[in-house]
Amino acid sequence: MPAKSMHLCEFIATEGAMSEYQYYEFQAIDRLLTTEQQATMRKLSSRVELSATRAAFNYSYGGFRGEPLKVLEQHFDALLYIANWGSKQLAFRLPRSAVAIEQLRPYTFGDEESILLDLLITPQYIILNLKIREEEGYGWIEGEGLLDLLIHLREAILRGDLRALYLFWLCGAADQAAWIAEAEAEELEPLSEPPVPPGLGQLDPALQAFAEFFAIDQDLIAAAAEASPALTVTHEPIERWVSLLPETERTTFLVRAAHGEPIGAELLRRLRQIGGAQGPLSANTTQRRTFRELQAAAMRQQQQRAQRERLAAERARLAKLEALAKREAQVWASIPGLLAKRTASGYDEGVALLAELRDLAVHQGQRAAFDTRLREATAPYIGSAALQRRLKEKRLE
Numbered sequence: 001m002p003a004k005s006m007h008l009c010e011f012i013a014t015e016g017a018m019s020e021y022q023y024y025e026f027q028a029i030d031r032l033l034t035t036e037q038q039a040t041m042r043k044l045s046s047r048v049e050l051s052a053t054r055a056a057f058n059y060s061y062g063g064f065r066g067e068p069l070k071v072l073e074q075h076f077d078a079l080l081y082i083a084n085w086g087s088k089q090l091a092f093r094l095p096r097s098a099v100a101i102e103q104l105r106p107y108t109f110g111d112e113e114s115i116l117l118d119l120l121i122t123p124q125y126i127i128l129n130l131k132i133r134e135e136e137g138y139g140w141i142e143g144e145g146l147l148d149l150l151i152h153l154r155e156a157i158l159r160g161d162l163r164a165l166y167l168f169w170l171c172g173a174a175d176q177a178a179w180i181a182e183a184e185a186e187e188l189e190p191l192s193e194p195p196v197p198p199g200l201g202q203l204d205p206a207l208q209a210f211a212e213f214f215a216i217d218q219d220l221i222a223a224a225a226e227a228s229p230a231l232t233v234t235h236e237p238i239e240r241w242v243s244l245l246p247e248t249e250r251t252t253f254l255v256r257a258a259h260g261e262p263i264g265a266e267l268l269r270r271l272r273q274i275g276g277a278q279g280p281l282s283a284n285t286t287q288r289r290t291f292r293e294l295q296a297a298a299m300r301q302q303q304q305r306a307q308r309e310r311l312a313a314e315r316a317r318l319a320k321l322e323a324l325a326k327r328e329a330q331v332w333a334s335i336p337g338l339l340a341k342r343t344a345s346g347y348d349e350g351v352a353l354l355a356e357l358r359d360l361a362v363h364q365g366q367r368a369a370f371d372t373r374l375r376e377a378t379a380p381y382i383g384s385a386a387l388q389r390r391l392k393e394k395r396l397e
Helices: 008-016 035-044 068-075 101-107 146-150 152-158 163-175 177-185 205-213 218-225 238-244 247-258 264-275 291-326 328-340 344-364 367-381 385-393
Strands: 022-027 054-059 078-083 087-095 115-121 125-133
Touching: 022 068, 022 146, 035 068, 068 078, 068 087, 068 125, 078 146, 087 152, 087 205, 101 115, 101 125, 101 163, 115 163, 125 163, 146 152, 146 205, 152 163, 152 205, 152 264, 163 205, 163 218, 163 291, 218 291, 238 264, 291 328, 291 344, 328 344, 328 367, 344 367, 344 385, 367 385
Parallel strands: none
Antiparallel strands: 022 054, 022 078, 078 087, 087 125, 115 125
């Protein structure tokens, strides 16, 4: 699905005029903000929440005066944007020398109108840009604190863990499911999944937060995980690889590290390259399912999950009844005192207990005996409209 020509920054700028709630947060990871950079942030807004590693902008009216992705490129490493009419955006600035662009490209997806996973290439950086707009919106949602967990995904991507990208591809494909079905009905080439990374069945807290943030269907994730091998602890012979680096290259890395440059991801990529290894998190490029196949698998996952939930609920119900049976006499003994209070709280608690006793009687096949005791317990309050209403609500009348 080709992207449209409007740049994302321009798209967001047009949305600013209709703002009710917008939240932008930028975080720096590789370096602290300089005094000059902090001054630049204050020029964007006098109400900015600012530190040496973070800038947050909260708007109830109006909009951001800068270009978010340009601000990210020039000053920060991560951006989160959220607006209550349905827009969400997560973007990372990655050092171009630390990432293989060809490994990221298969996951690009979408268009500016609904959902987008895009790569913006600059001489120094790759801006990994993930954005979604839900037509219905989702009411008022606070953005503060969301980036603190999601930001760990940047380091994971730099080290070759592409699970977040695959999950977002799932989100985009699900969003375009109707379009995909229409294209396949016209016998166009079906949409196939990108390379499947290992560990989709073992999401860490950051990936779980990512899936929740973008509302990615859990059954679809489970279906995708069927072709995703489990994560395994793999020892990489880094010490041996270091010895393979030419001396001049080792010296260059050392000098850069001494100057405080964040060389870890770039060095690891180079060591894997010189050692002839793809890395323990390399994606599976052989098995490529269509999205229709993933949908069918997700339906099976949904049915299996529903069955598990029903069984779990039934086990919990039976356990609760068994526990109640052991204290049935005490519960019956507490009913008269609760009803005698003739208060709302007394009626609420008493009727709730009677409903539990009714369920126990049905389970034991003693409903007739329960009905007799119920009439005896409630007879003194036959004229209480408040109690009768509560009994009716619980179907105990």
